[in-house]
Amino acid sequence: MSHFQRMSRAYIISITNQKGGEGKTTTAINVAFGLAKRGKKTLLVDMDPQANTTGIFVNPDKLDKSMCDVFNNKIPLKDIVFKTSEPNLDLAPSKITLAEVEATGGNVDVPYILRDALQTLEAYDFIVIDCPPALSIFTINALVASTHVVIPAQAEKFSIDGMSGLQNTINSVKRRINPDLRVAGALITQLKPKTVLTKTILPVVGQFFTVFHSTISEGVAIGESHLAKQCIFDYAGDSKQAKEYQDFLEELLRELKA
């Protein structure tokens, strides 16, 4: 039964952490491209009004339709999804006006908008959702719609308060709305060469979430790849970070049994 259900629906992975600059967008982009390059039909959903993910593919200011219109119930999700130049990779774009949707108070359907909208789409193998740096209605929508959560955490600057707040939110969503939601794990990002993971980070982050064995080290290739509007595999396939994101993706797929 559960095997059949798993076969018949997509893995929906929220990349989330309410702290800013933890590596959410970098991870969402590279996981989505990595899956597409493995032949998985993948949808990348930008739930962040900052539209950093969207900016890799198009100029958000030039968009006339975005997640904003889906949240305002103006148009179906399929009308904003477009094919990217990467085979197997589609994008549901965001733009800055998504922030205006925050004021949808009073509507009890609000937490379910994304889940309902995703159910109207054609079949994807994977849906990867880039979340904003806030436990906002967009993050709640992403968690409600997801099967799994990945939590990027910056090696040097993660916060214990942040981790426990995120854990509480995930547990509330599980308890009240989405009992199937699973934390796949926390991914340590922007690791500096001399940082000793076992002494500094694992004991703290590990109190809250399982930590992936794979880690992503700090390196200029990441920032450069964003500027070049490419994933790390296309921008610098031989870089340390490309190898690390490759290893992470394989670990994630093992964890998901996908």
Ligand SMILES: Nc1ncnc2c1ncn2[C@@H]1O[C@H](COP(=O)(O)OP(=O)(O)OP(=O)(O)O)[C@@H](O)[C@H]1O
């Ligand atoms: N492994 C890395 N090495 C070096 N720089 C990195 C690495 N990962 C991310 N960065 C840089 O850190 C910054 C934040 O990364 P990113 O945008 O992925 O985080 P975010 O969690 O999505 O941020 P926000 O909360 O603002 O959405 C970016 O400038 C990015 O280029």
Ligand SMILES: [Mg+2]
């Ligand atoms: Mg981001």
